Amino acid sequence: MSGGASKEGQGLLLAFASAAALGTNIVSAQIAGAAGLGGALLVFYRVLIMLVLVGAAALAAAAPLGLLRSERRPVALFGLATALVGTAYLSSVSFVPVSVAAVIFYTYPVLIVLAEPLLTPAPFRADRLAVALVAFLGIALVVGPDLHGLDPRGLCLAALASLAATAQFFAAAACAPIATMPKLFWSHVVILPVALAIVALTGGFLPPQAFLLAPIAVAVTYGGYLVGFVLQILALARIAPGPAGLAFCAEPIVAVAIAAVLLGERLGALQYAGGALVIAALVANVILEQTRRRPVPA
Template identity: 30%
Template sequence: MDKQTVGMLQVVAGAVCWGSLGVLGAALNRLSFEGAEVAALRIVIAAALLLAALPYFRPYLRGLTLRQLPMLAVQSFIGMLGMSLLYFAAVARVGSSLAVALLYTAPVWSLIFARVLLGEGITRGQAVLTVVAAAGVGLTMTGGAAVDAVGIAAGLGSGICYALYGVLGKRAMAGNPPMRVFFTSIGCSALVLLLMPDTWQAFGKLLGQAWPAWLSALALALVGTVAAFALFVKGLEKMPAARASVFTVFEPLTAVLLAALLLGERLGGLQYAGVVLIVAAAVLNALPRRALR
């Protein structure tokens, strides 16, 4: 098996792992955990796992200076903490399928923020994709009583945070290897969460739960966070980033499939069409820029 094929499989596996976040979060919602509590369990347990693997991360942390910490911390608070809190709030209110579709508006927000913050241009093709994604969001809101505005806003907010994570990452990555950025993203957010009452309440609830809750919480951190990022980064080492981005389409597809099979979530026809438009816009946006002129 050639190197690029291995890289592709690793990226796909990482996307599938990320796709499990919604259904795992929804499973915890059904066990009385709120969205903020699910986010706290994910990040704090992931931080504990990273500390357990500190000998592996230590080489990546060498050379980290106080001057680099502010940008890494901002990226963590927006892209990891903010995205997780809003995403799991959306999962709790509108379900895993719609939440991941709204999260996947991130590439469109990235275009906007790259223009505003980094001065990058937007082609006509990319502008069209922005309109397509916006139409997709509109279609996801056709579920009547099944969809609430707060859940939609939380889902869009998670996409905005995720986009900022990537845009700010261009600056944070300057002089910082990906594994260092990942470690500080989890670590800084976990430190903030340990100061919040919701975190201790979440772990207090977890202590009184049976093994399905423990398994879901551990899978959130291990499968949906640590393994997902590690697989994606390893895949990026073997193939161009633009091509790798196309294969992240398996994230929303996995989320929708798992939600249907394991949670019995069903969307309306127009809502499924909206999901397709959002995902299509994201995939086309990942293609080489010359294809979008």
């Protein structure tokens, strides 16, 4: 296997692992929210924890955190897009059901596939678009959107989150040559004031002691985010936005499966069928990427 193929294979594996970690994070955040710990509060503290951990790791390893002038813009764009994803998605569920917000949000893999030929040298691939559409249909069946209470504000915010996630993947790809620690640190420096503003606007600030209300859920939430975000950055440094976005369709499937096991949520036939569609799309994505990388016989 060539070095490029090996790198892309690693990227797919890292993307799947990131999706699994972030899927775990969703369920534990729901449990923490039921204990009175709002999403905005969790976002603020997880960003703060990431900054402290990355800063401490850089200090212990004597790793530089500085950015070249040419690196500042892509990192700032990545941080801004990441902040918008969390802000818009978190705010959307105040106006529409979570299921509706999730279905709108997970249009972003389709948007990535459509935008990739416009923003990168990659050609348009109809097979990848077909896989993305199948995955989206599967997610819609799994989440099972509740079509009641469709406030336009929530729909617009969920759509903004989808657009921001699309931008996040391309911004992360542009940051691929930058070392991981500076990328993590400075992107979260950008995210922190946005998260703090949300907490201030919602009036949901609580001291860290409040996490004792649901310590295990909080620990899993932060662990899932920290691991998932780091793996996402590592994945997007190795693989193009198109296949990476499709790999992240696994995230809601993992979340629903964990919710069924831990929270006792019952799954219907349509949800099982949707899960099968997403899994089929993920397998097809891997096969298509391997076929594309396979050298043509002379």
